[in-house]
Structures are given as C-alpha cells and as structure tokens.
Amino acid sequence: MVNNQLLNPKSIAIIGASNDTRKPGGNMLKNILAGGFAGNLYAVNPKEERVQGIKSFSEVMEIPQTDLAILAIPAKYCPETVKILAEEKNTKAFIIISAGFGEAGEQGKQWEQQIVSTVNSVDGCLIGPNCIGVITENYKGVFTAPVPQFNPKGCDLISGSGATAVFIMEAGMALGVSFANVFSVGNAAQTGVEDILEYMDENFDAEKDPFIKLLYLETISNPQKLLKHSSSLIKKGAKIAAIKAGSTAEGSRAATSHTGAIASSDMTVRALFHKAGIVYCSSREELLSVASIFNYKKLEGKNIAIITHAGGSAVMLADELSKGGLKVPEISGPDAEKLKTFLYPGSSVANPIDFLATGTAEQLGIIIDYCEHKFDNIDAMAVVFGSPGLFDVENVYNVLSVKLEICNKPIFPVLPSVINAQREIQSFLKKGHINFPDEVVLGKALSQVFNTPEPVSEAISLPKIDIEKIRGVINTASEGYLDAAQTQKLLDAAGIPRVTELVENSKEKMLAAMDSLEFPVVMKVVGPLHKSDAKGVVLNITSKEEVSETFDRLMQIDSATAVMVQPQLAGLELFVGVMKEPGFNHTILCGLGGIFIEVLNDVSAGLSPISNNEAQQMVQSLRGYKLIQGARGREGVNENQFVEIIQRLSALVEAAPEITEMDINPLIGTRKNIVAVDARVRVGH
Amino acid sequence: MVNNQLLNPKSIAIIGASNDTRKPGGNMLKNILAGGFAGNLYAVNPKEERVQGIKSFSEVMEIPQTDLAILAIPAKYCPETVKILAEEKNTKAFIIISAGFGEAGEQGKQWEQQIVSTVNSVDGCLIGPNCIGVITENYKGVFTAPVPQFNPKGCDLISGSGATAVFIMEAGMALGVSFANVFSVGNAAQTGVEDILEYMDENFDAEKDPFIKLLYLETISNPQKLLKHSSSLIKKGAKIAAIKAGSTAEGSRAATSHTGAIASSDMTVRALFHKAGIVYCSSREELLSVASIFNYKKLEGKNIAIITHAGGSAVMLADELSKGGLKVPEISGPDAEKLKTFLYPGSSVANPIDFLATGTAEQLGIIIDYCEHKFDNIDAMAVVFGSPGLFDVENVYNVLSVKLEICNKPIFPVLPSVINAQREIQSFLKKGHINFPDEVVLGKALSQVFNTPEPVSEAISLPKIDIEKIRGVINTASEGYLDAAQTQKLLDAAGIPRVTELVENSKEKMLAAMDSLEFPVVMKVVGPLHKSDAKGVVLNITSKEEVSETFDRLMQIDSATAVMVQPQLAGLELFVGVMKEPGFNHTILCGLGGIFIEVLNDVSAGLSPISNNEAQQMVQSLRGYKLIQGARGREGVNENQFVEIIQRLSALVEAAPEITEMDINPLIGTRKNIVAVDARVRVGH
Known part of the structure; x- marks a missing residue:
C-alpha cells in the first residue's frame, strides 16, 4: 500500500x-x-x-x-x-x-x-x-524514456502496462500534455491502480495535488474500490479519464439466460465509469484528447462558438459537435452586427465566426472578447487558426495565449499547421498550453467529457423491502435456479408487483381453479428454460375447453413439469434483469422486452445500488424510450413505477447478494400499472 | 474543364x-x-x-x-x-x-x-x-506552404477548401503520406471536384497515374458525375476516400411526410459513397489514416495477426478491430509451436503474437515469415513496435521495411514512440513507408476500408414494369400528393402487390360493399396526413354495426374526406420509401415499419437504380433484420419478395423521376407474401 x-x-x-x-x-x-x-x-x-x-x-x-x-x-x-x-x-x-x-x-x-x-x-x-517504475515530485524512478518534467498542474498517470504508459507519455508530450506522478503497477502483486487512487483520495490536498488523473486498466481487480475513490476524488474537484482495454474479449462465464447473453463485461465497466464520473476512453489518442480538455477550464454548457479563418475545419467541427449532442448556436442581434464592423467584408459572425484567411490577431482578440462578454448564449470557444505559410502567426498565438489565461469561458485551440507553424506552435506549447491538431478529434473528446455525468452521490436511498423474508428464501435455497414459489416470494418481498398465476401439474385441479381468472388467459409450460423456443407459450385462450387441450399439449414438451396459467395482459413489454461480474456490485439492467432485447439489444445498465436519478437516466437512455413515454397514439407506461421497480430490484440484490443472475421478462406495463409476468432467479453461494 | x-x-x-x-x-x-x-x-x-x-x-x-x-x-x-x-x-x-x-x-x-x-x-x-491553386508533376502552382514533393505513388488531393487542403497536406506529411496532384477548386465556378475526377477517369493510365484519390467536399453539385467516375476509377484499380463536410446541417427542403422526416442528406451522400465504393470519412485524421491504409497492400480478408512487444497496444487494437467486424483469430498448431521455439520464454503466439519487451529484430523477421508463409488463417499483419528508450530500434525498423516490400500480405506498422524513436521513425518514413502512431486509429481505418464495398457494377437489371401506365398517371398528375386511385395505379403498374380496399364517402355505399371483404377489417380516415396521430385508424372491426359507427366517427375528424376499409392483415410491418435530394438520383429507403422507423429510425438507404445485390444488403443491414428472418418463434417475411419490391420501387422512380417523395407504409409481410397497405406519393415537375 x-x-x-x-x-x-x-x-x-x-x-x-x-x-x-x-x-x-x-x-x-x-x-x-x-x-x-x-x-x-x-x-x-x-x-x-x-x-x-x-x-x-x-x-x-x-x-x-x-x-x-x-x-x-x-x-x-x-x-x-x-x-x-x-x-x-x-x-x-x-x-x-x-x-x-x-x-x-x-x-x-x-x-x-x-x-x-x-x-x-x-x-x-x-x-x-x-x-517501468514510478515518477513523483521527488525522484524519477523509471528506467524508460521519455522522463517528463514534473508539473504539478499536469496529469497523474497510473497504468497497468508499462509500455503503454511510455506510449501515452510520448504521444502526450508531443501535444503539449504534461505529467505529474506516474505509476506503473506492473503485475500489481500488492498495489494496484485502485490502491493508488485510494491513497490519492485519502490524502488529497486541493492546494498541491494534480487534478487530472489518467488511468490505463487491463483488469479491474477491485471495482468497488475504484468506484469509491474515483467518485470521491471527482467530487473533490479531480477529473479522471480511463481506458479499460479488453472490452470485447468474451468473459468465461457461461451465459445460460437472456441476461447472461445480452450483457457483457464492457457494459458493467461502462456502468461503473458512469457512476463514478470517469470519462470512458478507447484509445491513447482519446485519453490524451480528454486530458487536454481537462487541462482547460470546465465546459459549463453545451453551446460552442467556433472561431476560424478556415471554413472547412469549422464545418467538420460543427458536424462532430452536433453528433455528440453539443450545439453551435446561431449568433445574431446588435452585438453581432457591431462585431462585424471590426472584421473584413465577407466575414461571417453567425457562428461559425469566420473572419477569413486575411483575418488578423487584433480581430481574433475582439472576437474572443465578444464571445466572452457579449454573447450570453455561448459557453465556450474553439479557435481554429492555422497558417497557409505566407506569414508568421506568432502574434495570433500570443493573443490566444493571453485570452486563454484571462477568459472565464473555456477556449480550445485548434492549431492545425503542424508544419508551416511548427515554430509558433512549439512556442505556444512552451507557455503551458495544449494544442488540438485535429478539430474533429477535439469535437469528439469535448462531447465525451460533456456527456459524462457527475459521480452519483453516495447517499442512495433504496425503497424499503422485506429483507427478512428475502433472507428466508435465499438462506434455504440451493445453488441454481429458484423454483416458481421461491421466485414469487422474492418478488413479493421486494414489492415488485406480479401477475396472478396458477401452476398445476394436474389438469383437473387447473380447470377447477380457472374460475378465479378472467379470460383471455395465457398458458406456459413449466420446466424448459426457453419457453418460447419450445413453443411452450400459448396466447389468447378464451375457454375452459381450450385450457384443457392446451394443458395436454404443453405437458408433452420435453422437461415439462407443470403448466402455468395467467390472465393475458395488454400493454408494453418491459424487462429488468441482474447480472454479476466478479468483484463488481450487481449490474442492474432494464429495457423494453421482446424484440427490443432479443433483436435490438436495447438495454441500459447501472451498477447497484441504483439511485432514483440513475434509474431515471437508465430508462431515458433506452433507444425505445419514446414507447415508454407513449408514441404515435400508443399508450406509454407508468415511468415512475418502472423506475421504482429498477430500484426495488437493486434493493433486492443488495439484500441478497447471492443472486448471480435474474430476469423479470416480461413485465407488462400500462399508464396505470406495471406487473411482472415471468421471472427467473439464479443464486450462487 | x-x-x-x-x-x-x-x-x-x-x-x-x-x-x-x-x-x-x-x-x-x-x-x-x-x-x-x-x-x-x-x-x-x-x-x-x-x-x-x-x-x-x-x-x-x-x-x-x-x-x-x-x-x-x-x-x-x-x-x-x-x-x-x-x-x-x-x-x-x-x-x-x-x-x-x-x-x-x-x-x-x-x-x-x-x-x-x-x-x-x-x-x-x-x-x-x-x-490555393494546383500542383501537378510539371509545376507547383500553389501560393501556400507546404509544397509536397510530387510522388506519382502518392495521393491525388482534390479539395473544395484551400485551407483544408493545406491542413490535410501538413498532417499527412507528418505521418509520411506523400502527395501527387493537388487541385483546390475554390468556388468551382467552372471546374468542380467531379470534373477533375471525370478527367482522371477518362484519361486513366494504369502505368503512370496515382492510384489514391483523396477528396474534401462541402457541396456535391453533380452527384451522378461523382458516382460515375469514382466507380469507374475504382474499378480500374484506384482507391478513393472522401470527406463530405456539412453532414449534420439540416437541408432546406420541407419534410412533410415520414420519409422526409427520417431521411437526411447525409444518408443520401453515404448511399452514393457506398454505391461508388468511396470510403466515407469524417475528419482529416480519418482521411489520412485511410490514405495510409491505401498506401499498403490490399486487405483481402478479415483476419489480422497482431505482432507486438507491448501488450497494451495489442489489446486496444484487438478491441477496435473486433468492434469494426475484423478478426484476430487464434493461431495454434505445430507451426505455432515451432514459431514459439524461436522466441524468448514467456512469449505468446496465440495472437496477439507477443514477443516481449526484450524481443529482437531477428525474432520479428521470423514471426512475419511465419505469418506470411505458414499461417493460412492470417490475411494481414499489424506490427506494434515502440521503444522504451533503452536501445536503438533501427535494426527492427529495417527488418520491417524489407518485409513490407517483399511480403504479399499487407503489413501495417504501428510505431508509437514518436519521441524515443523519432530518428528511427523518420528514417523509416524516408524509405517511403507510412506510420500509424495510434493503434486504435489504425484499427478504425482498417475497418472503414474493409467495410466499404466494391463499386456496384454498372449493368443493373431492374424488374420489368408497365412504364406506359406509369407515364399515363404521372403525365396527367398535378404537383403535390397523388390521390388514392392514382397511387393504386402506380403500385399496380410497378407490380407492387397491394391490399384490396374500399374508399367511400357514403356510409350506405360502404356498408353495401362490405360483402366483398372478410372480417376483421381495419378502417382509416382519408384526408389527414398523419392518420394515427388523429386517431384515424381503427383496428379489429368485426361487424357491419361497428363499420357503421366507426364510419360516422372517422368522418368527423378534421379534413376527413372519406373512409377507407381494408381486410386486417396479420404479419410483420415493413416500410419502403423514396426521397429526392437535388442533383442526386432518388434515394430508396427500406425498413421495418411501425416503431422501427418511428421510434428507432432503423432505415437503410440506397441510390437508385438499386441492384438485386444492393437491395439484399439494404435489407440485411437493418438492425431489426432478425425479425425479417424470423426470430424466437415469430414468423419472418418473404425476404426475396421484399428485395424485389425495393427494386420495383427503384424501377418506378426511374420511370417516373418526377416523384419527389414516396412512402409505402406499412407493407404487411408473411413468409408467403408481402402486400402494401398504405402508400403516399408526391410528384413535382
């Protein structure tokens, strides 16, 4: 440690x-x-x-x-x-x-x-x-090059791979990114990335410590520690970006149920990063672009002014910002007209603000002043300024450098002329700034940062559930899938509403019990794992005669042990589920049921315990969310109740961490009410 | 010209x-x-x-x-x-x-x-x-810097923006990308990007001409010329990558129907690039990465060996290749075991082939020889080799350089040590090679190239349709939406099957005609544009009494002019449509109907005329394609017939180019048959 x-x-x-x-x-x-x-x-x-x-x-x-x-x-x-x-x-x-x-x-x-x-x-x-070793303020304990100068305002780098740490430093230094502490944890026999974050968190000194933390992870051996200390550091003002490599490698865990099949470990990692407020990156380039953004002032809104003397870069940047959910709002009105009088004829101030190939350093200064002080609908500026090779652009970059220091709104410099303006760019970087050589790479990183939420607050209040009853079921359950009665008890104890149902292996008993149900009903085989594959689900049954015939047919299916009958509900099919990656808290999943999970894999994930706000975000980030709201004349569902069920599921697995896998699929939802129709729970010990 | x-x-x-x-x-x-x-x-x-x-x-x-x-x-x-x-x-x-x-x-x-x-x-x-001017083999007619040396094996660059051309050259030269002819078309008052491609195509000399063409476009004023000459050049062996900037700017065309609302001009541009075989890029970085790939031998299959002395880069590259549909297949067997004997203990040959931080130049040579000659399941190699700063890697890069020339399988070098190995990388680039400094950027570009299809063959045979009848309708139609009778005639003439339907504005006539239909039926209001929004669609009508009541209710809806009745069909909802961007041939759209277009925007697009193969690809690239095949006990649809309907729609607009917008939504499909249930056609003149 x-x-x-x-x-x-x-x-x-x-x-x-x-x-x-x-x-x-x-x-x-x-x-x-x-x-x-x-x-x-x-x-x-x-x-x-x-x-x-x-x-x-x-x-x-x-x-x-x-x-x-x-x-x-x-x-x-x-x-x-x-x-x-x-x-x-x-x-x-x-x-x-x-x-x-x-x-x-x-x-x-x-x-x-x-x-x-x-x-x-x-x-x-x-x-x-x-x-490869360790670099701190006090010594350069690495055997590799380059050895970056220690900059307390630079990035701490903690890496699970030594060579990757070297490659990150090399690529970063070329952009002007500077570094502070560097830790290469190697095999992490005793001290892993999480442990170093823990130390940084517990000893955080806002006056002295570096605020930017970059992580390269290949395994996360203690996810909860990573979550705890990352969130805590970010709440103290730190900014963290991380690569978790190995996102597509299939886990070794056998996937025997829907949940297992649709969830991936990358989904869990993303859920953790999301909850912690860590910006998820997939490459060294992304990590360093995000680090470069961290280096500038914080983006407080989504409205960007693009200031340029070269149209093409502005168009590509506007495209990318727009794809990432950011905006390039129109600028107009008297102040815009006034600004125009300082620029050459033909300039545009509508945003992008294009002050032409002949635009000057003074004009750039005035434009930035207007964006900083006059245009309230602007939250940040991206300045694209290269050189066609005719004249020196040092005066332009000097103006930019001063504005970077004094403006309150963040300014992101795109200096693309890596050959023509090499000298001027170097001198700009030496002042401690960072360059974004490609405008689209900037645009993408800006959206990544902007779209990463704040860490979830630690005080998550989950709905009250009947823990004693839950422990009663779990403590007496054997490993594997729970039976229908156990499953129902769990749902009831967790306060998740479920449909009335009868399960019988005698046709006579079933027919006798039918009086308690209203037609139409649906009948399902009990026993086989994938009921619909085995044609073990029959809808639209409207009479006792049909119940009788269907009972006989279903009992003939392989591994059939009984038949279940339920009222057939009309509404939107929903889905919630649980998966468990080793070391992580449970991952809670939600989605629309049916084709949305089976065909489209439209599933949101969050790491338990799930706050009300997180559950809302999970629901709202579904591609099919419009159906939950109600789209084109179709009735939506009770969204608050869906959110509550997600939280109740989270409360259930917090009370019964032995649950290794769980599906409630489908739930049927209407504007009034959501009820679970089918559920399956697997426990390990 | x-x-x-x-x-x-x-x-x-x-x-x-x-x-x-x-x-x-x-x-x-x-x-x-x-x-x-x-x-x-x-x-x-x-x-x-x-x-x-x-x-x-x-x-x-x-x-x-x-x-x-x-x-x-x-x-x-x-x-x-x-x-x-x-x-x-x-x-x-x-x-x-x-x-x-x-x-x-x-x-x-x-x-x-x-x-x-x-x-x-x-x-x-x-x-x-x-x-900014023109560079050819014979003169350097640009007023800007840098002025790249003319390399006939380098890239031709044709740009709609002068500054962007400069920035592309600068960023490219830093990577080792070389250039041949450069054309900056400026306002393109007489000669546009398409005209230059036309000249290059018509005068193509496979012995002398550059094979790589990079385009930067802000407008496409003659899309069909671009399509024709790009396809033709690519068929002659050229490789083209292009940026079309402005992909998110909303077109000015009013979107009055579904098709208008879901389609975008970017969709049409992508359809054109797809048909032409042009690799679609969104940034200078992507364009140059793709150009770098073009510079190497052609990737003939999807199986990549990753050869590395640094694990992290290999993991990130494997992730990215896998996301892009490429493979990093396992390497095993006697040859793999043999290869292992040449490497240091602890090396892995399973793919990634990791020959450790201490791996030597000789070992790299042997590994490449094995991948080239012994491992038949390998189509290409990515070699990641940096330097931790301890020793010179020139001998390694020399081996790589020789292998690049003599191997038949493409080899993509990732040399990440831009600081430690700066000198050795420069000397590698001087030999005419290109470096990929970031492995993930390489991986993404490789997938972009691999996933861009060959240009569509020019001889597209469309189904035979009744052109005379179509022209009869179109020639007598006034601008705007066709009426129901005209629409039906067009569908019949195009051979697109449609459901039997009655349209009446008199309840008595409708009731009398009901004898020709089987219950259940569906009734729809005629007049309002968005029927379902106006609650103008009523399903499951099973008796004449219900027909009578529903008729009265529907006729009370705003702008109702009549009521239509159709048999209610069961099956999968499908959708086909047409949109028209100025200058482009018609864009043909297909998708699953209902929520798939209204909520999920799951639509494929192709540029008319659509070949059978293209129509198949359109259908298969839908996210919901599994439903067309039939998923989880649900019946699929007659895929061949769906493909045929897409082609018939294409034939229809070829015969009636005045159609500016068209939806057939829904079609109802079963395994046996697909029929159009509702259609809307708009013509301009």
Whole structure:
C-alpha cells in the first residue's frame, strides 16, 4: 500500500544498478541522477566499485538503512533481497522492475507471493514486479524514456502496462500534455491502480495535488474500490479519464439466460465509469484528447462558438459537435452586427465566426472578447487558426495565449499547421498550453467529457423491502435456479408487483381453479428454460375447453413439469434483469422486452445500488424510450413505477447478494400499472 | 474543364507576381521557381522591372502567347484580364487564386459568370476563383506552404477548401503520406471536384497515374458525375476516400411526410459513397489514416495477426478491430509451436503474437515469415513496435521495411514512440513507408476500408414494369400528393402487390360493399396526413354495426374526406420509401415499419437504380433484420419478395423521376407474401 517512503524517500537503493545505460538498472540510475534526487542514493552491483559516479556496494547487506529499494535483478534473487531489505534495512517501499514473476508461470507466482508477504509483514509498499517504475515530485524512478518534467498542474498517470504508459507519455508530450506522478503497477502483486487512487483520495490536498488523473486498466481487480475513490476524488474537484482495454474479449462465464447473453463485461465497466464520473476512453489518442480538455477550464454548457479563418475545419467541427449532442448556436442581434464592423467584408459572425484567411490577431482578440462578454448564449470557444505559410502567426498565438489565461469561458485551440507553424506552435506549447491538431478529434473528446455525468452521490436511498423474508428464501435455497414459489416470494418481498398465476401439474385441479381468472388467459409450460423456443407459450385462450387441450399439449414438451396459467395482459413489454461480474456490485439492467432485447439489444445498465436519478437516466437512455413515454397514439407506461421497480430490484440484490443472475421478462406495463409476468432467479453461494 | 494546358503547360504567366513572398502572387512565383518548372515563365507586375529574378511585364497585353495564366490580382480586374488572355494570348487554362467573387456577393458572382463565359468560349479550363491553386508533376502552382514533393505513388488531393487542403497536406506529411496532384477548386465556378475526377477517369493510365484519390467536399453539385467516375476509377484499380463536410446541417427542403422526416442528406451522400465504393470519412485524421491504409497492400480478408512487444497496444487494437467486424483469430498448431521455439520464454503466439519487451529484430523477421508463409488463417499483419528508450530500434525498423516490400500480405506498422524513436521513425518514413502512431486509429481505418464495398457494377437489371401506365398517371398528375386511385395505379403498374380496399364517402355505399371483404377489417380516415396521430385508424372491426359507427366517427375528424376499409392483415410491418435530394438520383429507403422507423429510425438507404445485390444488403443491414428472418418463434417475411419490391420501387422512380417523395407504409409481410397497405406519393415537375 502506498506510503510516504514510496512518494518521498529520504534514501533510495538501486539493486542491480549498472554502468550500462542500455540496461534497465543502468538507465534507472541515470534517470534518478539526472532528475536531481535530493536524498541519499545507493547502488548495489557486485562487479563494480563505482556506478555512474556513485559508490557501489557489492551486496545488499552492506548498504545503510534505506527507505526505498528499486530492484533490477533477475526474479529469482528478488525474494531474498526483499527479505534482507525489509528485515535488516528498514526498507518500507519496493519497486521491482524485473520481469519473470506471475506473468511467467508458477515459479514466478510463488516468488511474487513470497515478496508480497515479506513486504506486508513490515507494512511496506510494493510496486510491480514487471513494471517501468514510478515518477513523483521527488525522484524519477523509471528506467524508460521519455522522463517528463514534473508539473504539478499536469496529469497523474497510473497504468497497468508499462509500455503503454511510455506510449501515452510520448504521444502526450508531443501535444503539449504534461505529467505529474506516474505509476506503473506492473503485475500489481500488492498495489494496484485502485490502491493508488485510494491513497490519492485519502490524502488529497486541493492546494498541491494534480487534478487530472489518467488511468490505463487491463483488469479491474477491485471495482468497488475504484468506484469509491474515483467518485470521491471527482467530487473533490479531480477529473479522471480511463481506458479499460479488453472490452470485447468474451468473459468465461457461461451465459445460460437472456441476461447472461445480452450483457457483457464492457457494459458493467461502462456502468461503473458512469457512476463514478470517469470519462470512458478507447484509445491513447482519446485519453490524451480528454486530458487536454481537462487541462482547460470546465465546459459549463453545451453551446460552442467556433472561431476560424478556415471554413472547412469549422464545418467538420460543427458536424462532430452536433453528433455528440453539443450545439453551435446561431449568433445574431446588435452585438453581432457591431462585431462585424471590426472584421473584413465577407466575414461571417453567425457562428461559425469566420473572419477569413486575411483575418488578423487584433480581430481574433475582439472576437474572443465578444464571445466572452457579449454573447450570453455561448459557453465556450474553439479557435481554429492555422497558417497557409505566407506569414508568421506568432502574434495570433500570443493573443490566444493571453485570452486563454484571462477568459472565464473555456477556449480550445485548434492549431492545425503542424508544419508551416511548427515554430509558433512549439512556442505556444512552451507557455503551458495544449494544442488540438485535429478539430474533429477535439469535437469528439469535448462531447465525451460533456456527456459524462457527475459521480452519483453516495447517499442512495433504496425503497424499503422485506429483507427478512428475502433472507428466508435465499438462506434455504440451493445453488441454481429458484423454483416458481421461491421466485414469487422474492418478488413479493421486494414489492415488485406480479401477475396472478396458477401452476398445476394436474389438469383437473387447473380447470377447477380457472374460475378465479378472467379470460383471455395465457398458458406456459413449466420446466424448459426457453419457453418460447419450445413453443411452450400459448396466447389468447378464451375457454375452459381450450385450457384443457392446451394443458395436454404443453405437458408433452420435453422437461415439462407443470403448466402455468395467467390472465393475458395488454400493454408494453418491459424487462429488468441482474447480472454479476466478479468483484463488481450487481449490474442492474432494464429495457423494453421482446424484440427490443432479443433483436435490438436495447438495454441500459447501472451498477447497484441504483439511485432514483440513475434509474431515471437508465430508462431515458433506452433507444425505445419514446414507447415508454407513449408514441404515435400508443399508450406509454407508468415511468415512475418502472423506475421504482429498477430500484426495488437493486434493493433486492443488495439484500441478497447471492443472486448471480435474474430476469423479470416480461413485465407488462400500462399508464396505470406495471406487473411482472415471468421471472427467473439464479443464486450462487 | 481540365485540359492539357492546365496539367502540362509549356508556358505560365503569373498576373500579379510580386517580390514580396508574403503576398500570394509572390509566394506563388517562388513556389513555381523552386519547383523547377521547365517551360517559359512570365510575370506581370506594372510596378517592377524584374520579379524574383525574372523579367516582369507591365501589362498582360505585352506577354507572349501563354498556355496557363495564374491570376493573383483583385477580383474586379480579373474579367478583363481573362478576356485579353483568352482572346489575344491563346491561353486555355486559368487559375484564379483571388477572392472576392461569388462568395462575396452579387457583384463578385457577376464577375465570376463573365469569366466562366469567356473561358468557355475558348474551350478553356478555369480553376477557382478563391483557391490555393494546383500542383501537378510539371509545376507547383500553389501560393501556400507546404509544397509536397510530387510522388506519382502518392495521393491525388482534390479539395473544395484551400485551407483544408493545406491542413490535410501538413498532417499527412507528418505521418509520411506523400502527395501527387493537388487541385483546390475554390468556388468551382467552372471546374468542380467531379470534373477533375471525370478527367482522371477518362484519361486513366494504369502505368503512370496515382492510384489514391483523396477528396474534401462541402457541396456535391453533380452527384451522378461523382458516382460515375469514382466507380469507374475504382474499378480500374484506384482507391478513393472522401470527406463530405456539412453532414449534420439540416437541408432546406420541407419534410412533410415520414420519409422526409427520417431521411437526411447525409444518408443520401453515404448511399452514393457506398454505391461508388468511396470510403466515407469524417475528419482529416480519418482521411489520412485511410490514405495510409491505401498506401499498403490490399486487405483481402478479415483476419489480422497482431505482432507486438507491448501488450497494451495489442489489446486496444484487438478491441477496435473486433468492434469494426475484423478478426484476430487464434493461431495454434505445430507451426505455432515451432514459431514459439524461436522466441524468448514467456512469449505468446496465440495472437496477439507477443514477443516481449526484450524481443529482437531477428525474432520479428521470423514471426512475419511465419505469418506470411505458414499461417493460412492470417490475411494481414499489424506490427506494434515502440521503444522504451533503452536501445536503438533501427535494426527492427529495417527488418520491417524489407518485409513490407517483399511480403504479399499487407503489413501495417504501428510505431508509437514518436519521441524515443523519432530518428528511427523518420528514417523509416524516408524509405517511403507510412506510420500509424495510434493503434486504435489504425484499427478504425482498417475497418472503414474493409467495410466499404466494391463499386456496384454498372449493368443493373431492374424488374420489368408497365412504364406506359406509369407515364399515363404521372403525365396527367398535378404537383403535390397523388390521390388514392392514382397511387393504386402506380403500385399496380410497378407490380407492387397491394391490399384490396374500399374508399367511400357514403356510409350506405360502404356498408353495401362490405360483402366483398372478410372480417376483421381495419378502417382509416382519408384526408389527414398523419392518420394515427388523429386517431384515424381503427383496428379489429368485426361487424357491419361497428363499420357503421366507426364510419360516422372517422368522418368527423378534421379534413376527413372519406373512409377507407381494408381486410386486417396479420404479419410483420415493413416500410419502403423514396426521397429526392437535388442533383442526386432518388434515394430508396427500406425498413421495418411501425416503431422501427418511428421510434428507432432503423432505415437503410440506397441510390437508385438499386441492384438485386444492393437491395439484399439494404435489407440485411437493418438492425431489426432478425425479425425479417424470423426470430424466437415469430414468423419472418418473404425476404426475396421484399428485395424485389425495393427494386420495383427503384424501377418506378426511374420511370417516373418526377416523384419527389414516396412512402409505402406499412407493407404487411408473411413468409408467403408481402402486400402494401398504405402508400403516399408526391410528384413535382
């Protein structure tokens, strides 16, 4: 777990330090020396007297007490070395860059476990193994290049892949993105991305700490910790963007029900990010574009002014903003007319504000002043200004630079002339700004940021349900699918209304009981998993004679154990469900039933517990939402009740976390009422 | 229209040439001089004796006979200057870079028209006005920087925006993309993007001409010309990618029917690109990524091997390929085992082929050899190789460079270390290769290229229809919506089956006629445009009494003129429609009816005439296609007949191009049969 010795060590020992800077142990020392580490630095290398100018110890036993040890020696020597450091040298922080551990097989995994247990025994922190290291304000503990200058206003980067961290830094630095702390967690034997976020959250200092956090994740081993500390950091003012790679790899879990088949682990990850307020990214480019946006002032509304001297870029940017739900509103009125008088004839101020190829730096300044002070329907500006290669644009970029500092509305610079204006762009970046070389990439990232909601507030109040009754069912249930009676009890205890139904395996009893139901009814086979595939559902039954015939036919279906009869309800088919990814809270799903899930996969997901507001958003983000509202003469459904049922389902799985899978499909909804018609629950223990 | 004097002039006159290279006329001359133009060059500038070392004429009358004139003088002087050149100097090609023409107002438009008519009178070619100029193999006629070296294997660039052309060249050159001919058409007063493509097509020389064409379009003034010559060029082996900016701007056409409301001009543009085989792009970055893919060998299948020494990039690339419909198939078997013996322990060959951070150049060579020669389930390779900054990767990139030349399967290089390996990447690019700095951007572009179909073959055979009968209806119809009888005649003549129906405004007549129909029936009001909004559709009518009551109620609806009765059919609701964008052939639409178009906007579009294969693709690309096939116990529809109806609709509008809008909504389909239930046709003249 992260500690002060890792972040701000008074002494660092590099085990395996080398004079050869093409070796990790050599380049690590070089970077730490070049980074001007202020504490004591020890090298251990049995073959050298001095390494890169500092005294080399021939074995680890010889070095003085040391806060942080960085190991760049073969895996097999690491467990013993760590033991000596931990027990004899009071070392509390370890970075192991060596590979050959858990990722390499069983022996490596054992070494890893040994090391973790040693480190834990002294309450220490272990980063890695199999990582590129750590950069903090105090030292440059990575063996790779580039080593970005520490900028407290830059981005913290926490990465599950060392090479990817390097590639993110390289691509970022070329855009003008700067970095603060960098953590490469490697195999994350003891400390994962979540643990570092936890530390950052619990020790957050709004005066000093970097506000932007970029994450690269391949696995999320502790999703609830990620959720908790990401939300908390964002509520404190931080901004987090993350890549979760591996989104399309199929999970290994067998999908035996609808829910299993339609849900994917990517859906759960997105639900978590959504709840936490993390911006979901799919590439290094997206991550860095979002980071660039984070670097500017916060976008507080959706109305963007596009200021340009080149029409094409403005059109493409307007297209992209509009696709992403942002707006490029028309600008008109006396102020717009006044602005026009400062521009050359032929300029347009309607938005995009196009001040022509001949537009000047002064004009740009005036336009920005008008957008900042006069145009109330503008929340932010995107300024596209390149160079056709005829003249210097430094004066333009100087104006832009000043405006970036003094304006309250965010301004996003698109400087596309990466060749013609290379020098001027470099000088602009050196002032601490970031460039968006492609206007559409900017537009997309802007929408991603704008469309990511604030983190869900922690105080989520769920509807009251009968927990005792639920525990009664769950505690006595065996693993697998619950039977109809158990399922009904759960629904009743959770306060989810359900249709009256009779289940009988004797035709005589069923016919006798029919008097309690109104025709038409629907009859379903009990037993087979996919009833409609087996033609085990019969609609529109209007007489006892038909009930009798249908009963006989249904009982002949393979695995039929009984027949169920229900009143046939008219209304809109709805669906709610639950899935469970290991480590995550339950994912609650909702949708329209029937073809909407079976054909169109139109499903919303949220991570339990679901707030009322989240449940509303889930419902409203369905592609078929208009049907819930009622479209084109069709009756809609009671939306508040649907939202409530989603929350009740969430309350149910909070009370019964053993539920691994659940479908209520369909529910039938009208304007008045929604009732569950069929449900299936699976429990594990 | 493009001519030889434009492409390969023996002499060029620059009117408005200047010693000041910050002025367009100055920089134009500088670029032409620096580009080593081999013919005679004349400058016209009344204030100078010599301009940039060449003799300057004081007026245009004084210059010798000249093939090509480039005008960089104020707009108002251009018409007279062009007249003198055309009539006295035998000039047949003109490039006008000056602004202040059609884009600036009425006076400018007049000047533009005068110039066009002068140029046309001598059968000449006019590029511009308001453009950056032209680059061909023979001269560098642009006033902007950068001026890319002419590379016959590079990309032709034809742009409707000069600044965007500059920004595309700049961003492209930074990636290693090279350029051949560049045309900036400006206002396209005489020569547009389509005309240049026409010339390229009609004069295509497969031995010499560039194969890659990049287009930036803001308007498509002659869509059919664009379609014809793009398809033709692509069939000759060319590859075309294009941006059509302005995709979200709402067209000005009033949308008075369903079809109008759901279709957009972007849909029509996409249909055209799809039919032509043009790769649709939305940004400069996408255009250049696709151009980069075009630069490599053609992807002949969907199976990609990802070869990497860095896991993270491989995971993100695999995600993106999979989202785009491409595959990263497992590699296994004896050859895979053999390959593994050449790699370091811990490497994986299962695909991604991960040969670890320590992987060598030799190993990369062996892996590529295996993918090229041994693994038959691999169609292409993506090689991700960066540098953590420890050692030189030039030997790796040398191996890659050689393999790029000799392998038959395409290899796409992702070299992400834009800082650490800057020098090695530059040297790789100098060999004529292109780098993909971001793996996900590559993955997306690869899918875009792979998912763009071949151009539709020109010989489209449409079903035989009764053209005489159709012309009879159309020729006598007045502008606006056709009445029910006319509409039925058109459907019958086009061979589109329709439901039997009665239309009456007298209740007595309707009741009398009811004997010819079977109950249940559906009754609809005739008159109002949106029947279901007005509650003008009543289902499930089972008796004459109900017919009588319903008739009275429907006739009370606003604008009701009559009532229609039809047998109520059971089956899947389908939809076909037609829209017409100015200049384009008709766009034919198809979809599932009801909520699929009203709520989900699930519509496919194709440009008439629609081939059988295209119609099939349209149907199969619907999100709800599974319902047409029959899903989960529901009966599907006769897909062949649906395809035929789409083609019949296409044949109808080919015979009656005056149709500006048409819906058949719904059609009711079963496995056996599809019939039109309601239709609406609007004609213009």
